Structure formats: C-alpha cells, structure tokens
Amino acid sequence: MSIDELQLLVDDLAGRLRRSVAIDDPSIRLLASSRHFGDEDSLRVASILNRAVHEEVSRPLLALGIGTWIKPGSARPDVPGSEKRLCVPVRCKSLLLGFLWLIDSEENPLTESDVEMAEDTASRAGIVLYERLLRHERSNARRESILRNLVSSTPEVRTQAVEDVVTDQLFAPRPMLYQVIAAQRDTAHSVEASDDIAVQVAMQEALDTLPTGAGLMVADKSRAWILLAFENIPTPQQLKRVTERADYRFRQLSGRDSRFVLGVGDTVNELGAVYRAYRSATAAVRAALLVPSLGDVARWGHLGPYDVLLRLSRDEIIGATQVSPVKALEAADKQQVLTTTLGAFFDNACDIRRTADLLRIHRATLYQRLKRIEQITGCSFDNGDDRLSLHLGLKMKSIAEAHDSSIG
Template identity: 40%
Template structure:
C-alpha cells in the first residue's frame, strides 16, 4: 500500500476499491477520510465536517463491542433512520495487540467481496504501524511536556527558570506569553471512567487550540492547564475553554458527575505559572465548596474568599478561633440567628434590605440582631466586632462544606 501516512493509505485504498474509506480513533473521532464515491451517508458527511459523530452515536457504535474485535466484522445501520447511519464493515486497526482505531467501509448492500475485505485488512495493518509510531511519539512528547510543567510549578526558582527555558526551546509554549492557568478537578470520588472522561475532555479542547498555546498536566482526578498567548487574552477566553472542558466531561462521564474549574488572573511570562496555579487552585476550591461561585470560579471574583479558602481546614480545630461567637455557632437552635447575621453583614449592615431578603419585618430583623449580640457578646455597631463575626460565619460555611466534601 502506497504512502507513509494515514491519509495517503486511506486515499490509495479508496481509489483501489472505488469506495469511500474512513479511519477513526478508539473514541470514534475521525483521523482520515477519503473522497466520496456516492456511497456516503449523512453520518459520514457529518464526521468529515465535525471530525466526530454525536456522542450518543459513539456510544451506540462502541456498544457493539468493536473495541474487543481482532478481526473485521459488520455493524447494522442505526435502527432510527433519521440518523442516516448505514451498515458498515469495521476493521479494527491494531499493532502489537494495541487497539489504535477502526477502518470503515460503508456496506449498505452487504455485498463486499472477500477480496475487498482482505484488501481493507491489509490497509488497516499498514495504518496500525503508522498510528503505533505516532502514539509512541505522542507519549514521548506528552511526557516531556508534563515533566516541564511539573518543574514550572516547583517552589524552587531555579527549577522554574530551567523549565521555562525547556518549554521555550521545545516550542511547547512561548516564553514571552501572557499565561492563564486553569485548575480542573472532579467533584467527589474519581474512578477510571471519570478520570478517562477528564483526560479525553481536555485533549478534545486542546486539539482545537492553536499550537504552542496550551500545556497540560493530568493527575487522575485533576488537571492543570496553562493557556499562553502573545498578548493579554480577551476577556472570557479562559472561561470559554473551561466551559468547553466541563461540557465535554459531562457528555462523556454522564450527568451524575461534575467537574469544577478555577481560573487564575492573567500573568506575564512562564515563570509566573506557579503563582497563577496557586490562584487557580484556590478558585477551584471555591467552585467545589461554595455554590455561590458556580462550576467555574475566577480568582478575580473571589474577593475575601481568596484568603479564607487558603485556610488549612485539616489543621483547623473543631471550634473556630472566635470565642465570642462560639455559642452562636455551636448550637443548632441558633442557625436562624446565624443566617440573619450573615445576611445583615453581607448587605453592609442594611437592615431593610436584609429583612426583605429574608422575607421578615424589620422589627423581626432588629430583634434577631439584638439576640445575636446577646449570645456572642459582640456589638454590631462596632466595625471590628462586625469583621470578627463575618469572618467566623464565612469560615464556618467553608469548613462545613469542606467536611461534607471530604466525607
């Protein structure tokens, strides 16, 4: 079979057979496709345009068990004719026993001759060798990139300097770039499927980014992503990336699984990645623990939580270090008082606005605040006492969310 790359093998096979040919990877994402010979169906056309087919069809195709096939076989057309997926010959693409993808011939009339099938098998073997070499090269490149990013996150300045030089010399990311770091984390316990979904989602988005602008480090249930650009990124660009990763993760892992993303501020140069990562890690903690921030939290939007979320809650005593509010926070019977006090403090001491938010009369609100003062011994007309109570309430909320998450 002529050619030393997948596309040339696919084109040569298509001309030889007079049929359109496509090769997908293991997740049914298009690698290469030939010109059409009038045998294409709507799904083949969509695959060429989008480089993949809808996820529910991916699951349906993989549901035939083709990932375990070692010889060619056929799958029937999709039972819903609206999808326009005709019967196909599927030839697994393997090398050294490793599944690398699938070669497809549309077989609407189920009339492929044995010689045609064997020719397709021979082409799949050639493609397997090419993809195997490509996989080894990709793994080496990925290993180099991840090692460089680990060093870029090092607390040691010399490690960071050397990593920045390596990244620049290898063309992985511009050393003069403005960088934004994303910290992505799966909520709850991770398993093999959710970790694979996260990895696939990140790679899916990375393939759609310009070269030398996207560097990743995957760590099971977490991912660190460095976005680089020659000039400050447009507002919302990092959030767009975060939203696409989350959407793809949910599509792959299912609606019962959630991942959150923290987004750092834009920082100048590669050696600031470690600082930006600390910001992103704090922001993703906010997204995981505090519903008010949603699933994507930006460092710039954290306000005082940027400091509060850096508390080491594993070392925090059972009783927060605010003795004046111990009784208020320790007794569940006082939950309504604590909620009222937090609303009052969040609204800068505006009693009317707080009463409206809680749907109570202002007299009731004044009564609750007097009871808060009686229980805590604090004076809510005193700025320092207000700060003490506000900090205690916010830390209690975060600590409660942290304990729930770790359970």
C-alpha cells in the first residue's frame, strides 16, 4: 500500500462526516489531512501549513498519555482559539503508529456513530502505516547489517563493511568524522515489550533532529545505537540536542519508571575506526547503568576512574575485588560504617573537616575510624599508592555489586 491510500482514507471519512480529518505520526507530525468543512480552528490550519505543531502544543498533548491510549478520548490543546478534539490512536499489532484527529466543538459535537466511523478508519490507517513500516524496515535491513559488521570483532568483516558503506553511499564521499551514541533501558525493573519499542522510536527521533543523511541507526530490543557523521567535530550542543530528544521521547512513550541511559563515544576520523567509537559508547552506557551517580547520559572520556575500570570485564572486576584491601575491610565491617566513612573521605578529597561535617560526626571520631581502617587493611593514608589501592578498591566494589544486582 502507498501513503496515497492513507489520504484516501482521510478524504473518505471527511466526506462521510462532513468534517475535517487529520492523521499525525506518533510525534504529532502531519501525515495526511482532508479539506476543510468550516470546522477548522487556528491550530489545524497551522498544522497543515507547517506539517507539524509546535513543541509547546505537542508536549502537553503527549503528557496526557495519548501515546498509551488504545481507545478514543478527548483532548483539548492549550492554545487560544483551539477546540476540543477527539484523539483516536492509530495502531496495528499493538504498535502506536499515529493519531487520527477530529474537532469536537460544542456547536457541532460528535455522535457515537461519528466516533465508531473514526475508529474504523483509524484501524484501516493502522494497516496502511504498518505495511509502510515493514517496507521501511526491509529497506533498512541491508544498512543495519552493514553497520553491525562495521563494529564486528573480526577485522576482515569490518574491512568489508567499510567497502559496503562506500559502495552503498551511506554517507557523503568527502572526509567525515564519526560519532556513536548508544542507548539502553534498564531491563532489571521492566520487561514491557512496549518499552523496547519506545527505545527504538526515541533513538530514531533523536536521529531525525539532524540533517538527512547525517546518521543511521541499529536497534536490538532494549538497546539501540546511532552512527553520526559530521564534517566538523560535533559540538557539545549538537550532541546534547540528540541525547535530550531521545531521553524526552522515551519518557513520553514508556509512561513507566524504566530507566533509560545514553552513552556518547569517542569521535573517530575514519570508517575503519567506528568500532572503537561503538565500544566506547557502549562502555559509557554500561557506566551509566552501573553507576547511577554518573547520571543518565555518560560520555566516554568524562567518566573519571570509570574510563579505566570499565575497560575490564565483569569477571576481571570481581576478581580484582577479591584481592583488594577493601575486601578485608568489608569482612571486618559488618555494619558498613567504616566502608561508608572511607567512601566519604575519598569523595571529599580526603578533607577531614568536610568529611566529618558530611557524616555528622566529630573530627576525633573520624580520625579514630581512619586509624581503624589502616589497622584492618594494612594501608597507610600517608602512602599515595595505598590511598590509590583503597580508592580503586571501593570503585571496583561498587561496580561488582551493581553487576550482581542489575545485569549480572
């Protein structure tokens, strides 16, 4: 089916109802609209002229939860001069593919029969859009395969993928810089399949914030990543716009407490090095999942000690914790008082006053605890290497515990 069939459905419903009809995509960007019957308001006219509504309008509409609706409902845009609307979700196989809108004014209210006809049209529109989605996915299959090969662990596969990128003209032939942004939702707290769809839609729409041809996406259930191509080094503002859009759309579509994190990798100057950008981006995602204090957007190269520690595998990290002096401290400190004190001491740059204030204890008590830590671990705070061993031991301990509780 072609998109023209969507227009035919809209025109048919409009003719039967003698009302203007519009269908938007899930981001409230116009896909098809009918002619007017004198019922249009300023918002409908602006939508047709701009092919979308401003974010000041779409944000509160989406905040109503229309992305999770399975039945028609009323929505009133917070725009002067706009009328109440009937919003009919356009779905197929449980996928949200758009919204069908009818203006429902007090002067000309919709009847039950009108709503039923709108539901029927939305159902048929869902089939049209679903088939278009399938065609789009088939056309993307080769590109996605090439991208997966581009980050393969096998050098020969990567070399062939670079040739395929050039042959298929996936990016401009001139020299480019490449950046990978990876995303993952925390599956430890949510197993909803719809959240996986939210990840994919969020990343695709984040990609759409850039000029056409600037990037490609790979999605795999709860994970996705995009490869971006720039002529110049991407600015922090450009990358922030992409990550903020992805985060915003995921939270709109998920409607749950599922945690969604993003990782920004290194910038590389050739296709053959994209696998390095990919690995650093996925490592940044791993850091964000394992260490919540880093925030929901982590950038490789800005993770402090985790830039180094997360180069180790899970088994290597757990193995290192077994020989760390912190292991002895953990065994002797059943209430975790000394371990908490040590963490606060390092987090405050070994400043006695700030640490004591944070823990709400007397400085003499802090000195006693630090002395006890030295006795248990055999380390001295006057020795730089001993301090480093204790600090790294704490960091590896937190990562190992996060592995066990989250994704281990």
